[in-house]
Amino acid sequence: MARRCPACETTFTVAHHTSRQVYCSPTCRTASRQHTPVQRVCPVCQNEFTTDVSPRLVFCSAECRLKARTDKDRLEQRSCPICEGSFEAPATVRQIYCSPTCRQDANRQRGQARDEDRAHRLGEKPPARPVAKLPPARPAPRQQPGVRDPLEPTATRNCPHCDQPITIVALLATPEAARPSITSRIPDITPLRRTP
Incomplete structure (x- = not known):
């Protein structure tokens, strides 16, 4: 061919x-x-430079690129479409929302509008909007660390994280059960035993 x-x-x-x-x-x-070499003017330092790397290369150096992103004089006043609050963003950055929370709310609203549009096209009932979550119930107040119930077994301790009583199995077992003796087939090795 x-x-x-x-x-x-x-x-x-x-x-x-x-x-x-x-x-x-x-x-x-x-x-x-x-690429053919192109003459450009850096928008930060106003120096002329030649580049053949990429047609999208605007700044003469990495320092000028960083300066353009962080310079206070190059910040723009923008309005958030969700909370309608104003915020500052660099002119070279495509930032639409003032915070990640507003961005997530916008994604949620787009998803709900897409679901409602799909349900309308298919002749179905639109999905119910999620109900706002209630704050979690407050846990029971912690017991003071030094106060113990007299009827509580002595083998229980309070968890250091949630302060709930837990049972310590090692304190419930007898010393013989905690350290079992193992019979050895080799006569010159004597098993360890707890001495009274």
């Missing part, structure tokens, strides 16, 4: 029609990927 090279305008053949080859040679491919 014959194709025309976009760099040198020569005709070349490829092995199969599904081949992704565009250029006739690696030299033409490399030549077509090189």
Whole structure:
């Protein structure tokens, strides 16, 4: 199958029609990927610079790019479409909402509008809007650390996180059960036993 090279305008053949080859040679491919040098003026320091890296390169250096993003003189006053409050944002940054909360509210509103539109097109009942969540119930007040119930077993302690009573199994077991003796088949090793 014959194709025309976009760099040198020569005709070349490829092995199969599904081949992704565009250029006739690696030299033409490399030549077509090189950008022509362009003269630009940095909007921060007003210095003229030459670039052939990318047509989107605007600033002469990383310092100027950072300065343009953080400079107080380049901040714009914008209005949040959700809470209608004003906020400042750099001119080079595409920021629409004043906070992540407003962004999440906007996503939620778009989702609800999409669901209602879909239900309207299908002739279904629109989904019910979620009810605002009630604040969680307050936990029971903690017992003072030094006060213990006289009927409470002595083997219980209070959890350091929630201050609820927990049972400590090691204190409930007898010393013999806590340290079981293991019979050894080797006569010269004596098992450890607790001495009274």
